Amino acid sequence: MTDDPRGTRDLTALAAPGVLADWRLAICVETAHTAGILDELPATAARVAAARHLDESAVRVILYVLAAWVHVSVDEHGVFRHGPGYLDPHRRAALAQHGTWIRRWAALVPRRVHDRQAAAVEDIPRPGVAEGLALLESASLPYVGPVVEACLVWLGGRVSGPHGARVLDLGGGHPRLRPGVRPARLSDDDAGPPRGDRHREGR
Numbered sequence: 001m002t003d004d005p006r007g008t009r010d011l012t013a014l015a016a017p018g019v020l021a022d023w024r025l026a027i028c029v030e031t032a033h034t035a036g037i038l039d040e041l042p043a044t045a046a047r048v049a050a051a052r053h054l055d056e057s058a059v060r061v062i063l064y065v066l067a068a069w070v071h072v073s074v075d076e077h078g079v080f081r082h083g084p085g086y087l088d089p090h091r092r093a094a095l096a097q098h099g100t101w102i103r104r105w106a107a108l109v110p111r112r113v114h115d116r117q118a119a120a121v122e123d124i125p126r127p128g129v130a131e132g133l134a135l136l137e138s139a140s141l142p143y144v145g146p147v148v149e150a151c152l153v154w155l156g157g158r159v160s161g162p163h164g165a166r167v168l169d170l171g172g173g174h175p176r177l178r179p180g181v182r183p184a185r186l187s188d189d190d191a192g193p194p195r196g197d198r199h200r201e202g203r
Contacts, residue, residue, distance in 0.1 A: 012094055012095075012097070012098050012101075021095060021098055023102050024065060025065065025095070026095055026096075026098040026099040026102055027099045027102060027103070028065040028066055028099075029066065029071070029096050029099055030095075030096040030098075030100055031062055031099070032062055032063070033092055033093065033095075033096035034096065035052060035054060036052050037052065037054070037059060037063070038072075038092070040052065041080055041081050041082060042079055042080065042081035043080065044077070044079055044080070045057075045059045045060035045080065048063075048080075063080045066083075067080070067083065069085055070083040070084050070085035071083055071085045071086050071087065072086065103122075103124050104120060104124050107122055107124065108120050
């Protein structure tokens with residue numbers, strides 16, 4: 001996972017409107033990521049296309065889009081290589097997943113406004129479970145601390161005991177909770193019956 005304190009929120013649909021990634025960049029990063037184009041750099045568009053069995057002109061167009069955002073650069077010989085804005089593998093995967101979300105929304109929203117259960121005409125692939133969870137964790141990273149802080153403020157002085165405050169971290173991998181706050185695991189002995197009317201009514 002990236003060490004960037006923003007996580008990958010700025011590269012996903014969770015980003016604020018003013019900093020939302022451009023849809024053209026997201027689609028081209030997704031295509032370049034899944035087709036293996038970026039893994040062939042440095043190379044000319046022709047060499048990338050030959051290595052990955054792709055259309056040369058389409059590869060060149062995608063690489064020039066990425067060059068506009070300085071994710072790649074190109075020299076006078078037409079050789080593309082990683083540019084100053086090139087993303088590390090985790091952030092690249094996050095932006096690529098944003099491209100997948102855009103394609104899914106474009107396919108589903110016009111259909112589901114008429115039929116909530118409508119399926120997309122095209123079967124748009126999803127990331128694997130491990131990759132999807134890693135991307136979700138990274139995208140939600142900026143929210144973890146504020147949510148924990150709000151819970152502790154609500155609890156007030158009711159947090160006590162020899163171990164101090166502990167947070168049940170169901171997703172795992174959130175060490176940056178707060179100084180003095182430790183993640184806690186839920187064991188079978190800890191699990192009790194559901195509490196509250198909302199649980200009993202199954203809502």
